Amino acid sequence: xxxxxxxxxxxxxxxxxxxxxxxxxxxxxxxxxxxxxxxxxxxxxxxxxxxxxxxxxxxxxxxxxxxxxxxxxxxxxxxxxxxxxxxxxxxxxxxxxxxxxxxxxxxxxxxxxxxxxxxxxx
Numbered sequence: 001x002x003x004x005x006x007x008x009x010x011x012x013x014x015x016x017x018x019x020x021x022x023x024x025x026x027x028x029x030x031x032x033x034x035x036x037x038x039x040x041x042x043x044x045x046x047x048x049x050x051x052x053x054x055x056x057x058x059x060x061x062x063x064x065x066x067x068x069x070x071x072x073x074x075x076x077x078x079x080x081x082x083x084x085x086x087x088x089x090x091x092x093x094x095x096x097x098x099x100x101x102x103x104x105x106x107x108x109x110x111x112x113x114x115x116x117x118x119x120x121x122x
Contacts, residue, residue: 006121007031007049011041011067012056012083017108021054024113038062042070050078051121056106057084057091068098079120083108 008030010021018034025032033050035041038061041053053071055064064082071077082095085106095103101120104112 005029006051007033008052008054009033009035009041009044009050009078010054011035011038011059011064012054013037013059014056017056017083017106021108021113024110028114028117030117038064038067038070041067045071045074045078049076052081052117053078054081054083054104057082057086065094065098068095068100072099081116 008025010018010025010032012018012021013036015036018036022032022034033044033048035044038059041055045053053067055067057064064084068080068082071080080100081102081104082100083104083106084091092103102116104116
């Protein structure tokens with residue numbers, strides 16, 4: 001089996017979100033890593049590279065913004081997509097200002113995942 005072209009790390013405290021996004025990225029031929037919290041995501045980022053970090057904004061141990069800040073100062077920095085059930089314009093502006101490539105509203109639509117992948121990883 002050939003190695004995956006890209007690797008995504010999905011950080012979300014909701015197991016169903018992690019599983020559905022894992023299935024979506026697996027179907028796109030990506031390698032998938034998952035983390036149930038920010039600290040677990042940092043541990044994975046310290047050990048392995050990833051091309052894309054998808055993080056929930058509201059996790060119990062840290063916010064997606066805090067995880068984004070950590071990733072930015074610990075190269076190699078992956079592209080970061082934040083996710084939130086409260087994806088309002090002010091939150092999108094904050095995400096973009098902090099370096100996220102997208103803010104996806106929850107529940108995540110598979111079409112949005114495909115659009116981000118096509119735009120940033122074509």
